[in-house]
Amino acid sequence: MLDDYGVSMGYQKAWRTREKALELARGNQDDSYQKLPIYLHTLKVSNPGTITHLVTDNKDHFKYMYLAFANSIKGWKHCRPVIVIDGTYLKTSFGGTLVTASTMDANSNIFPLVFGIGDSENDSSWLWFFTKLKETWRKRSYFIVIWQTGIAIISGRHKSIENAVENVYPKAFHGACIFHLLNNIKVNFSVRGEDLNINFVKVAKAYRVQSFEHYMNEIDKIDTRIRPYLQKIGYCTWSRCHAPTRRYTMMTSNIAESINAALKAARTLPITTMMEGLRSLVQKWVFLVNTIVYQVVVEDKGNFLVNLMEKTCECKRFQQNEIPCAHAITIFAKTRLKTYDYVVDYYKTTTMKATYESIVYPLPNESEWTLPETLNKIVLPPKSRKPPGRLRRKRIRSRGEPKVQIKCGRYPQPGHNRKTCRNEPIPKQRNPTKSKKLDK
Known part of the structure; x- marks a missing residue:
């Protein structure tokens, strides 16, 4: 401000100015919660078949929210019966957790199923989320069969998720993400190295028990404490050949992590604006995919x-x-x-075509939104105390999770970037094929 406009101001005034500018552009966070009922109602009018739920406490403070688009409800019966669950924090002053459930379509693209928002990843919020997930597909006979037999739910080994799955879907298979399990092994036993990474991924993805035992013997050579630890967890939880139902190619929760990364910017917005950004993202994905379709031996x-x-x-x-x-x-x-x-x-x-035959429609202008009097509801921001200082924008890395090393673009050496590089750039070698063409 001093260099560009000649205005001298302190840090606090500059910060408050920035916050005011963001509020004018994105909307007020407190008022955004009150817009939720009319937004969800308009969303269901524009997309018939969409299911939403909004829960407040006895003092009208926001507690939970659930959203399943109509195209997701219709399209999931054409996808593999595997659901990947994950939660990520919201980067606002009121906090909260965004929960996602997703699967893969016929071309192994990410297919979002449902979204939920809760206060945190605790037993009550996860139990509420899985209960609403079950209610969404309860009336369809096809889903009743797969829920009771061949459904697989993949997630991290969060105790609250395990309790919720056990209570709501006692007959469903609950598998663990092998990436999170590998990190736990590295932390618990202080084991590192490429040999552990390669052998553990191979033992988890093995199709035959013989191959499983071969790679487990290789892991025994690295550290004999790992096998008892994995036996205690249960081979069926993370091993493909021991699983009671098919996991197909979904051994990790990577598709859920990809959704979280795509929503990274939206998670900083007020809640109603964030939901509109989420709807816009799903609409874009569906549109892009829509434009791309016995003899005995x-x-x-x-x-x-x-x-x-x-x-x-x-x-x-x-x-x-x-x-x-x-x-x-x-x-x-x-x-x-x-x-x-x-x-x-x-x-x-x-x-693949049947999965995306139903599309997500945009909402009309906010001035045209109307809410029936029977649905009029007061929604206040959740009870929370704004923490001091700046809000955390980057997630806290798990113990044992590898750190991203910065590498220089001019000189292939870790520890610095091209702006701070003081080395001479490596000269590019001349391509002999191109040189011949130029000579001709």
Whole structure:
């Protein structure tokens, strides 16, 4: 301000000015909570079939919110029966936690299912979220079957999530994210190294028990304390070949982390503005994807027996991912069978199109929003005390999580960037192919 405008001001005045400017651009955080009822009502009018829930305490302070878009409700029956759950904090003065549930479509793109907001990741908020998740698909017979048999829920090993899944979905399989589990091993046993990373990922993703035991023996050579620790957790929780139901290729909670990263900027906004940013993001994703669509053979291929009638192979990859493995594809090449006939519907073009046949519609201008008197509700900001100092924008890294090393763009050396680099840049080698063309 002093250099550009000749105005001298203190740090506190500059900070208050910035906060006022953000409020004028984004809206007031306190008033944003009162706009939630009319916003959610308008969202359901513009997108019929969308489900929302808003809960306040006995003094009208915001407590929980739940949102499932109509296209997500209709599209999930065409996706693999695996749900990835994760929560991330909101970067506002009132705090809170944004909870997401997502899966993958036929082309392995991220497909958001539901969103929720709670006070924190505690037992009551997670229990409420999973209860609403169950109510969303309760009336559809297809989902009743998979909830009771083959559904898989993947998340970090958060105790509150485990309790909620056990209470709401006692028959569902609850798997752990192998990335978080690997970090726990590094912290608990002070073990590092590329050998541990490679062998643990291989043992978790192994399709056969023989391969599982081979890589577990390699881990025993690194540290004998790791096997008892993993046995105590339960092999079925994190190992693909021991899981009671299919996890397909979803061994981590990476798709949930990707959603959190995409919403990084939106999480700093007032709650109603944040929800509109979230809706806009989902609308954009759906639009982009929308614009892109038995003969018995039993043969011994190598040392693996392939049965195309039952769609199985001794390598276990065929039945676990429900996509023909390399051994089955070799047979197709010899017998001229169509590989497409042996792929489950979750991966087919028709399924992909059906997943996104319902789109997310934008909302009208805010001046046109109307709320019926029966739905008129007072919503105050949640009870919280604003912490002193600046709000934290970056998340606290977990113990054992690797730090990102800065590397120089001019000189490939860690510890500094190209602005602070004092080394001479490495001269680029001339491409002999290009030089010949230039000579010609």
